Amino acid sequence: DSGVTQTPKHLITATGQRVTLRCSPRSGDLSVYWYQQSLDQGLQFLIQYYNGEERAKGNILERFSAQQFPDLHSELNLSSLELGDSALYFCASSVEPGTEAFFGQGTRLTVV
């Protein structure tokens, strides 16, 4: 158990819908990262937050957004969902940017 909690574990939704994925980082970790893993793209970095502020952006679509709250948990919002958004979404946390990151077990999103 990495100490990073992601909910829900599984999510099935229809195209065009909006979902929110939640991540609780390890106790004491200030930095949160979101990754997407699809069969054809591998693990792709989406976005990073540190102590509530956005620090880095990767290949995150405009339909996707994220935030980190004062209690340090983070949410990834995915809207106008398409079939191609079906993937595993992982959250990771670290004490600060650059230190080793610990990953949650992921949310498996299926868009039908």
Next chain:
Amino acid sequence: DAKTTQPPSMDCAEGRAANLPCNHSTISGNEYVYWYRQIHSQGPQYIIHGLKNNETNEMASLIITEDRKSSTLILPHATLRDTAVYYCIVRVAPRGAGGTSYGKLTFGQGTILTVHP
């Protein structure tokens, strides 16, 4: 971050040492070598990291060549539960070491390690 090259797959017999190579010939002086693994769609798991000295922890050993252009992850006594995709990642130093890393990890395709009974 420097690019890494890993063999797509490797096999290992249970109980034997698994030696996973990684080439990172364009590594810069302030870049660390990190290893993560992912067991069948679970979240990636941190294994070990190093700058230029060899490192060992309870999971593995990391051997980095003197010119730092390549490294080897060693699992001393592989078990069936070590079957996973192993990722070698190079990135700039953590902030605490004077770097300016934002911390993101750039995953390649990794090496699929299969441990056989």
